[in-house]
Amino acid sequence: MANPKKDKATAAPPAPAPGPRFFREILGQEWVVSHLKTARQKGRLAHAYLFLGPEGVGKASTAQALAAALNCQAPLEDGDACGVCPSCRRLAAGTHPDFLVIEPTSEGHQPQIKIEQIREFRRLTSYPPLGGGWRVALIKPAEALTAQNDAAANALLKTLEEPPDRHLIILTTQVEADLLPTVVSRCHKLAFAPLPAALIAGELERRRGLAPPQAQLLAALSGGSLGRALSLDPEAILAQRRQVLADLGALATGSAAAALDWAQRLAKSRPDLDHFLSLAQMWYRDLLLCHFQAPAALLAHQDLLADLAREAAATKPTTVFQQFTALSTAQRHLQANLNPELTLDILGLRLQRRGQSHGSR
Numbered sequence: 001m002a003n004p005k006k007d008k009a010t011a012a013p014p015a016p017a018p019g020p021r022f023f024r025e026i027l028g029q030e031w032v033v034s035h036l037k038t039a040r041q042k043g044r045l046a047h048a049y050l051f052l053g054p055e056g057v058g059k060a061s062t063a064q065a066l067a068a069a070l071n072c073q074a075p076l077e078d079g080d081a082c083g084v085c086p087s088c089r090r091l092a093a094g095t096h097p098d099f100l101v102i103e104p105t106s107e108g109h110q111p112q113i114k115i116e117q118i119r120e121f122r123r124l125t126s127y128p129p130l131g132g133g134w135r136v137a138l139i140k141p142a143e144a145l146t147a148q149n150d151a152a153a154n155a156l157l158k159t160l161e162e163p164p165d166r167h168l169i170i171l172t173t174q175v176e177a178d179l180l181p182t183v184v185s186r187c188h189k190l191a192f193a194p195l196p197a198a199l200i201a202g203e204l205e206r207r208r209g210l211a212p213p214q215a216q217l218l219a220a221l222s223g224g225s226l227g228r229a230l231s232l233d234p235e236a237i238l239a240q241r242r243q244v245l246a247d248l249g250a251l252a253t254g255s256a257a258a259a260l261d262w263a264q265r266l267a268k269s270r271p272d273l274d275h276f277l278s279l280a281q282m283w284y285r286d287l288l289l290c291h292f293q294a295p296a297a298l299l300a301h302q303d304l305l306a307d308l309a310r311e312a313a314a315t316k317p318t319t320v321f322q323q324f325t326a327l328s329t330a331q332r333h334l335q336a337n338l339n340p341e342l343t344l345d346i347l348g349l350r351l352q353r354r355g356q357s358h359g360s361r
């Protein structure tokens, strides 16, 4: 648990949390934000929320925005926090005593929230919020409550069942099925949508100063997660794309032995593999869109429109579709933990069939 009262002389000050802190700064989650604002204005906030959705779409930021709104000393007319009162300033600085972030204390294979962290939180809940407003606890990710065993989750159940006055618990997760049903059933669920690619591209241009084609490529690779998009290195992605397009070209015209060699090399590197599959799929997706004369604005590779048009003219849509399907199948098999070497062997051979309209199996 983040302890804002920790002695600053002995503990390294926490880095200020990046990103939005107020409702007006949350991007692309209008429905959730308006739901929370209305519930608050009508005094109908739930005692516990489960924020469901992909990584990097604003779940933790929204929790912080809600805590800010609940504790603000001069809230705006629409219910959002003012951003300048002492409470808002402490929240922005990460030093608000009533906004608690309960998260795994160490990274690992299965990051864990320990039962001691929940006990400490429960102990705090026997006192009213220190600032006179609301105490908001953000538990993220909630599946870390059951990483080793159910003890921490079970300890939390009692508080979820009988929440003290002016206390709010927010859990975040990507997959509801990873949580105990007894925890889920005590929370009000709010679903966070993946962010539209155009919105992510706009943010990358604004925050990172990226040129529109680069921003659009990264946005398309981000799976609707602004957090993931911001963590990608544009130069590295462009270099990877060059490599992927070179590999696809070589596979199409090369021998079966070369395809198997390629598969063995790629199978050894998981991060490269994930990016290869995503980038290659995006390339074939764009080719298919070209074949169907979709508006150019829909294409992810805005800087390679001429290459796409040339390639589309030289391939048959059925072949492109088969290659796209081969990549999706490989991705599904890898996610299901099937043998990567075998999966990539098959993929390499299937990608070889470019230009053959009857080459599918």
Ligand SMILES: [Zn+2]
Residues within 6 Å of the ligand: 071, 072, 073, 074, 075, 081, 082, 083, 084, 085, 086, 087, 088
């Ligand atoms: Zn304020």
